[in-house]
Amino acid sequence: MEDRRQHDRRHLGLQIEAYELHSGERLGRLADLSVEGFMLxxxxxxxxxxxxxxxxVPARPLEGIESVTLGADCLWSRPGPDAQSGWAxxxxxxMASDQASALEILLRHLAQE
Known part of the structure; x- marks a missing residue:
């Protein structure tokens, strides 16, 4: 598969949970993150x-950032071995400009991990 990313993805040493914004449903945990996207x-x-x-939502607030809200498009999805979980x-x-700034703070902390 061709990698067409323009920005490096940061593999997470920091735990970041993903929730659906409106329902609050926990969707999973981020595996990597960049300014362009993420794997969940x-x-x-x-x-x-x-x-x-x-x-x-990071496991602990970073520089006052408790969460980042954004819209994202699922480009691919793969089932996990148990057919319940998976990867996407x-x-x-x-993303609003204040949220883009918050994402940059998260990425900066990930670079230090």
């Missing part, structure tokens, strides 16, 4: 091409 270890199967609103890759498609 999912609690349930996520359909490819679905657009979702996320709240990303998301491209960030919508």
């Amino acid at each position: 270890f999912c609690e349930r199967s996520i359909e490819t091409d679905s657009v979702m609103q996320f709240r990303l 890759g998301f491209q960030i498609i919508d």
Whole structure:
């Protein structure tokens, strides 16, 4: 598979949980993150091409950042071995400027991990 990313993804030493913004449902835990997107270890199967609103929550607040909200498009999805969980890759498609700044803070901390 061709890697078309323009930005390096940071593998996470810091735990970041992903929640659906409106329902509050926990969707899973981030496996990696960049300014363009992220890979999610999912609690349930996520359909490819679905657009979702996320709240990303680090295990501990970083420089006052308790969460980052954004919209993302699921580019691919793979089932896990138990057919309950799985993996999904998301491209960030919508984020307010203050949230982009918060994401940069998270990425800066990940670079230090």
